[in-house]
Amino acid sequence: MNDDLKALIRTIPDFPKPGIQFRDITTLLLDAAGFATTVARMAAATQGPVDLVAGIEARGFLFAAALAMPLKAGVLLIRKDGKLPGATIAEDYALEYGEDRIVMHEDALVPGQRVLLVDDLIATGGTARAAVRLLRKAGAQLTQAQFVIDLPDLGGADALRAENIQVDSLVTFAGH
Secondary structure: OOHHHHOOOEEEEOOOOOOOEEEEOHHHHHOHHHHHHHHHHHHHHOOOOOOEEEEEOOHHHHHHHHHHHHHOOEEEEEEEOOOOOOOEEEEEEEEOOEEEEEEEEOOOOOOOOEEEEEEEEEOOOHHHHHHHHHHHHOOOEEEEEEEEEEOHHHOHHHHHHOOOOEEEEEEEOOOO
16 A cells, blocks of 8 residues: 555665665655655644644654644654753663663653654664553653554564554555
8 A cells, every 4th residue: 555655765785784674754744745744644644733843853854843733742852862952851771782861851741741762663663662661651652653664573653552552554665
């Protein structure tokens, strides 16, 4: 159903390291009709009203902001540590070699607000799962996450589903 959008996503082999097939959404973003269709299809897949669309740094910001418009919602930024001014709350998560941290403003949402989590791609799900924990820690009602691309072989979407999150993506690519 979304083969038209999949055709707009470029694959760059061996980036950022040998064996990785990088799924590059910049070619999708360059196509005005494709980008608009992506946002419209994501909006149509949204379950119920939402108060905020939370975007994960950095490409998730693009889709969160665009999607917030038709949903009549605000945009909540989830960023790497040290990028937001003011008081923040944080969540640490494991990387392949080490740890990282994401943050959001501590006053970014009112407990009980309905939040939709958005990013361009889900792979292993480490960052998305940390974002779920962070948003829930802040009191968000979070039941759905949307991605343009899913790499199902890496298990990230299934990991989110195990945390009672409905996961929707427009296209899938085998492998990693």
